[in-house]
Amino acid sequence: ETGVTQTPRHLVMGMTNKKSLKCEQHLGHNAMYWYKQSAKKPLELMFVYSLEERVENNSVPSRFSPECPNSSHLFLHLHTLQPEDSALYLCASSQDLGGRLGEKLFFGSGTQLSVL
Amino acid sequence: RKEVEQDPGPFNVPEGATVAFNCTYSNSASQSFFWYRQDCRKEPKLLMSVYSSGNEDGRFTAQLNRASQYISLLIRDSKLSDSATYLCVVNKAGNNRKLIWGLGTSLAVNP
Numbered sequence: 001e002t003g004v005t006q007t008p009r010h011l012v013m014g015m016t017n018k019k020s021l022k023c024e025q026h027l028g029h030n031a032m033y034w035y036k037q038s039a040k041k042p043l044e045l046m047f048v049y050s051l052e053e054r055v056e057n058n059s060v061p062s063r064f065s066p067e068c069p070n071s072s073h074l075f076l077h078l079h080t081l082q083p084e085d086s087a088l089y090l091c092a093s094s095q096d097l098g099g100r101l102g103e104k105l106f107f108g109s110g111t112q113l114s115v116l
Numbered sequence: 117r118k119e120v121e122q123d124p125g126p127f128n129v130p131e132g133a134t135v136a137f138n139c140t141y142s143n144s145a146s147q148s149f150f151w152y153r154q155d156c157r158k159e160p161k162l163l164m165s166v167y168s169s170g171n172e173d174g175r176f177t178a179q180l181n182r183a184s185q186y187i188s189l190l191i192r193d194s195k196l197s198d199s200a201t202y203l204c205v206v207n208k209a210g211n212n213r214k215l216i217w218g219l220g221t222s223l224a225v226n227p
Contacts, residue, residue: 042120043160043203043217090159100165102150102205102215107159 003027006091006108013081014116021076021111023091029106031094032074034066037110038087049074050097081115088112117142119216120206126222133194137221139204140186148207149187151178153200154220160203163189194225 004025013019025032034046048056049068063085065077074091089111094104121140129135141149149166164171166178166187177190187206191198201220208214 040219042219045215088157100148100207102148102152102207103162103165105162105215107161109159110157112157 004091004093004106004108006089006111008111009109010112010114012114012116013078015081015083017081018077018079020078021089021091021113023074023076023108025072025074025091025093025106025108027093027095027106029093029095030071031097032068032071033092033094033105034074034076035090035092035107036087037090043090046076048097055097078113081113083115086113086115119143119208120204120218122202122204122218122221124219124221126224128224128226129194130226131194131196133225134190134192135194135223136188136190137202137204137223138186138188139206139218139221140184141204141206141216142185143206143209144182144185145209146206147209149178149180150205151187151189152203152205154203155200163202191223194223196225196227199223199225 007022031050036044046060047066052068063080067075091108092105119142151163152160153163154160164178166180171178175192179188201222203220204218206216
């Protein structure tokens with residue numbers, strides 16, 4: 001039990017579908033993240049939210065749309081994805097953005113996404 | 117040159133063996149270093165931080181070599197449960213908020 005829960009665990013979608021990934025953290029943290037992990041590639045940071053405000057967007061295509069309605073919830077809305085978007089999408093949270101961030105990250109179990 | 121490089125392996129070792137992984141980083145100004153563990157189809161979890169003076173936690177020892185720009189992870193008396201991918205993580209120089217992740221080194225401990 002990591003304190004960060006993601007749903008769904010697995011998702012298969014066609015290129016014309018619209019779906020959303022959900023992340024909820026129960027740790028009282030102020031920062032939340034979306035990461036993408038593709039096969040044979042390192043973790044890629046997609047978005048960072050701090051106190052519900054997006055503070056980072058790492059050149060992610062517009063077919064990925066994040067939403068952070070409050071500090072406990074984070075969504076990733078997906079539409080018209082491509083097969084190369086198939087990957088493990090990981091949500092993470094941290095108490096804040098400063099200091100030794102590598103010691104503060106807590107990840108959810110991820111959503112394994114397959115785009116057909 | 118990649119910012120963080122690891123030998124992807126796999127390293128296949130018998131139970132009880134000692135195994136070591138290295139991770140090189142390109143930016144000499146990097147300040148914080150970490151080892152994460154990721155089991156198959158699971159999320160990464162912090163294994164240990166790497167300090168300038170080294171860090172030991174039970175069977176695990178992490179060291180930093182700034183002169184040669186690499187960090188290492190040593191696992192003694194390997195257990196079957198140590199089988200996982202070990203990810204090297206380095207903060208982006210001058211910005212502790214940005215983490216650069218290695219591709220990971222795969223370890224399989226065999227009975």
